[in-house]
Amino acid sequence: MPFAGWEMPVQYGNIREEHRAVRTHAGIFDVSHMGEIETTGPGSAAFLQRILSNDVARLAPGGAQYSVLTREDGGVLDDLFTYRLGEDRFLTVTNAANHGKDLAWFKRHAEGHDVFLHDRLDDLAMIAVQGPGARALVGQLTSGADLPARMRTATLTVAGAAGTLVAGTGYTGEDGVELLVPAEHAGTVWDALARGGATPVGLAARDTLRLEVCFHLYGNDLSEARGPIEAGLGWCCKEETGFIGAEAVARVREAGPAEKLVPFVIDGQGIARQGNPVVGGGEVTSGTLSPSLGVGIGMAYVPAERSQPGTRMEIDVRGKTRSAEGKTKPLYSKGTA
DSSP: OEETTEEOOSOSSOHHHHHHHHHHSOEEEEOTTSEEEEEESTTHHHHHHHHBSSOGGGOOTTBEEEEEEEOTTSOEEEEEEEEEEETTEEEEEEOGGGHHHHHHHHHHHHTTSSOEEEEOTTTEEEEEEESTTHHHHHHTTTTTOOOOOTTBEEEEEETTEEEEEEESOOSSSSOEEEEEEEGGGHHHHHHHHHHTTOEEOOHHHHHHHHHHTTOOOBTTTBOTTSOTTTTTOGGGOOGGGOOTTHHHHHHHHHHOOSEEEEEEEESSSOOOOTTOBBTTSOEEEEEEEOTTTSSEEEEEEEEGGGOSTTOEEEEEETTEEEEEEEOOSOSSOTTOO
């Protein structure tokens, strides 16, 4: 299906089987639609400290860091992973639909900083390998080289593809790595992973996997209309660094948000979807049938006073009321599939 200017696979076969493969062994995802911006130059760290919400000064070479990009009013422009490849060299991964907007934001705020920005979208393919068997599978293709730990990176040769950035990151709640591969070698690496026993996984199972562990999806759970505190992402916002939007974020943190994003589980049958209203205020941002739990799950913004775990809610699903209960994150714990 068309997705942010790309043709993306929704599923290769059975969605439940793809989902279960990731929970029990290993799945591979072609996420080459994600964008990459490389920042180099002596002013790189100071520049990224200014535009990213997390504390870039604490990101050591070889490290990975999650952050959000916020407007002056605190609205979320995107959520991002940044890899520090060297003292003055960084690679930031953007969401596909936001890449052009993010790149323009980077360029706009780079003025006055001693930095160079490089759009790497066409240079790099990205393949996520996720699941309890993922690291062992990738390890077999790296000639015995040690894979990086969680939130660390290493440049390795994978299935003959030299210069592959291996990152100990992922968006499924399982162990694994993400491979940023020189684009011309993407097919070779993909085929080697598939031959090694990894199951190809499409967008549909990618969504059910991330939602079971309550990871945000931009355009659903994150948007310019709301800030990171409402979304439960205050942990990656370090206002003392003075990032763009820090003052607005600090005000919401101090006063308390009017609404919060909470996970929920539907009672009995029924699936809530994005945009379904919550009776008494609020709306569903993501919803699906959980293959691991066998029930309808989702996330919704609700008034802060009704955001405590265990709080009951009623959701209007196409004119029919479905009862649900607010829960704690994550809804699914690794290893219980």
